Amino acid sequence: MSDAALRILHQVFGHEAFRGRQADIIEHVSAGGDALVLMPTGGGKSLCYQVPALLREGCAIVVSPLIALMQDQVEALRQLGVRAAFLNSTLDGAEAAAVERGLREGTLDLLYVAPERLLTPRFMSLLDSSRIALFAIDEAHCVSQWGHDFRREYRELTVLHERWPQVPRIALTATADPPTQREIAERLQLEDARRFTSSFDRPNxxxxxxxxxxxxxxxxxxxxxxxxxxxxxxxxxxxxxxxxxxxxxxxxxxxxxxxxxxxxxxxxxxxxxxxxxxxxxxxxxxxxxxxxxxxxxxxxxxxxxxxxxxxxxxxxxxxxxxxxxxxxxxxxGLGDVVLLRQMIDQSEAGDERKRLEHRKLDALVGYCExxxxxxxxxxxxxxxxxxxxxxxxxxxxxxxxxSPPETWDATVAAQKALSCVYRTGQRFGAAHLIDVLRGSESERIRQFGHDGISTWGIGTELDSRAWRGVFRQLVAAGLLEVDTEGYGGLRLTVDSRDVLQGRREVLLRKEAPRASRGRGRDGEARAARNVVEVARADQPLFESLRAMRTRLAREQGVPPYVIFHDATLREIARLRPRTPGDLALIGGIGAGKIERYGDEVLDVVAEAATDAA
Known part of the structure; x- marks a missing residue:
């Protein structure tokens, strides 16, 4: 990693070292290479194009899908002393003209723009008359028609490669399964780009x-x-x-x-x-x-x-x-599965899309169970x-x-449940089936004559809550399916036969006991979590620093976190810096923030020391 990149990381962003694959990505893009970056939220994706933007000549163009996202990122960069701007519908004519002038004259380091604006002839012409450092395509999963945030305009971003082949491109996303990753590379013509995949794990x-x-x-x-x-x-x-x-x-x-x-x-x-x-x-x-x-x-x-x-x-x-x-x-609950399956089947999507959405829902239900x-x-x-x-x-x-869940041999219970589905005509939901199994004498049971079938009353050994768990897990296991064309009733699947005929054992997780009302209010739940706490001796200073941050944020009309993160305030409260040099040793405090806020932070620390004396 170049000394220049490390110097920017420390002086501008206030960090001592890069994390994970950041250094490799930054070195590759800074040298002019294309990259596809798969990195979890909170993993530091933004630095992967922000540092190269400051290393390369010209202005980096960042394609961002939402106004709120680009405004937040631009404000955070400005707090660091970086020359950043955005172009979107919140700007009036004069403001937009000033931003465009800054791009042409080379006084911007990063410019954030929505794909819709980028693709206009006017903006294309503006880029032709400007020096472009790189193109960063954020939230790149939006290009996937099978994804959850599809944006049609992202499909047209291939023009960046076709019109400016010499400008490096970096596409970034935190959310892409393997098929979506392949589609991103194909749709954005990044098949030959170097791929950087970090762990998707969020251990915190x-x-x-x-x-x-x-x-x-x-x-x-x-x-x-x-x-x-x-x-x-x-x-x-x-x-x-x-x-x-x-x-x-x-x-x-x-x-x-x-x-x-x-x-x-x-x-x-x-x-x-x-x-x-x-x-x-x-x-x-x-x-x-x-x-x-x-x-x-x-x-x-x-x-x-x-x-x-x-x-x-x-x-x-x-x-x-x-x-x-x-x-x-x-x-x-099972009702969620029924509703989502109905939404899929009743949508106007094609059969291929419906099959894919069913598979995605199946994977999620499997995760839950x-x-x-x-x-x-x-x-x-x-x-x-x-x-x-x-x-x-x-x-x-x-x-x-x-709290590892217990499992139980639910083969007999599953046979009873599946038999009840069959005996009632495969058109009723779990609530009615549970009433039949538990021998309810309700008017609805009598109306359908279900008090006279062989499965009426054969399930009294389980309460209603336990039976709901059985039906929910049988659906998750593919032993029952939802009739989405009807009224969400349950029906047998091809795999049900093996259970009914005793050829397949069914193990299900036991339902956790119902939590008592108010559990967690006494702080036990909080203590059970791995919570970062401020030392008691540092708490007054930490709160004073938070109050200072809130005041500064209100004065500027910005979110408090763009001034300092909580982690930075905790470090200040713990280390109690006395000089600007001391502040520079704290993560998240670069030269721009020392110049902007250093005196006020040091005053708050000094006042806390006086109060404690």
Missing amino acids: IRYTVVHKDNGNRQLLDFIAGHRGEAGIVYCLSRNKVEKTAAMLVEAGIDALPYHAGLDAVVRAANQRRFLLEDGVVVVATIAFGMGIDKPDVRFVAHMDLPKSIEGYYQETGRAGRDGDPAEAWMCH TTRCRRQVLLANFGEEYSGKGAGEPCGNCDNCL
Whole structure:
């Protein structure tokens, strides 16, 4: 690695050394090579093009899909003293003209632009009259028509290679399974580019999956261990977003809704509050998050199943971008599977697309029901074998590792369940089938004459909750399928016969006992997590530094994290620097931030020392 790159890393970004594959990527792109970079969220993808942009002559053009994302990144770079700008619809004519002039005159280091604007004849002509250092294509998975964030304009970015073949290109993504990786290379004409693949593992995230049993209560109990922390709660529908946000507010949590149906002004204001304030929880559909660069999101909760492993990984990856411990929590049930299968089959997509989406959903359901280490299963879907604690070793930071689930021989129970599906005509959902098995005498049971069939009352040894687990896991195992063309009833599959005829054993995971109300409120749940805490002696100074950061952020109208991350404030509180030279030794503080904020930081530290004396 060149001395110049290390000097930029230290003086501009405030870091002593590159992480992982960063050094190799930067050296390759700086020398003019094309690259395809696969790196997890929080792994430092941005540095892979920002450092080469400062090393090469000209301005780097960064293709970014969302306004909020490019604005956040530009503000963070400006805080470091980097000459960065963006071109999007938020600028008026005069502002846009000034940015274009800066590009032509060579006074910009990086320019962020949406693909729609980049592809216009006017912008193409502007590039022809400018010195271009490199092209960076961020969120490159948007090029995949099979992905979860497809953007048609990304398909046309091949023009960059065709029109400016001498300019290096770097495409980056944190979310791409092997087929998507191949499609990115093909669609962007990067087949000959050097590929850099980092581990997709996010070791700081703890993964937990619970089975839906009063979802609102379960969510409240989970958030009780995250009081005062920023988080995102995902729901499948707009209506559920509204109801969940209202429920959280009623419980005293600072929560805001976000979905595409909200008034644009309200939606923007809610997103702004989430970015600028500490401890805000956003309840959202998947329309929220891709443009969010907030590093201190401490949890991501899913109240419903996402649509795929890729979507789940992308959404959970919004937690803990600062590297501090975070949690990914999901609450799911059989109803989620039924609804998502119906949505797939009733969509206007072609048969090939539907088959792919069913396979993706199957993979996600398998992840939810597994008894193995969740990290191993999750990474396997991205073509990676987890080796954090040695090949084949569990991660120790997911629910299955921390509280290994018990399994039981459910062969007889499965035979009863499958027989009941058959005897009732293969057209009823799990709730009705459970009533039959448990011998209910409800009016609906009598209406269909199901109190007179052989499976009525043969399942009284299990309660309703246990039977729900049986049916849910039989669907996950492919022993039952959802009739999506009907009303979501369950029906047998070709594999059901082996179970019914005693040729196949069925092992299922035991349902975890229902958690007591309020679990986690006494701090036990928080203590069980690997939380980064500030030493008691450093806590007053840390809070004073946070107050200073909040004031500075409000004065400038920027998110607090673009000034200093929490990790940087913790180091300041621990080391108590006395001089600008001392500050330069702390991670995340480069020359630009010392010049901009050094005196104020040192004053806060000195005042804390005086108070303690």
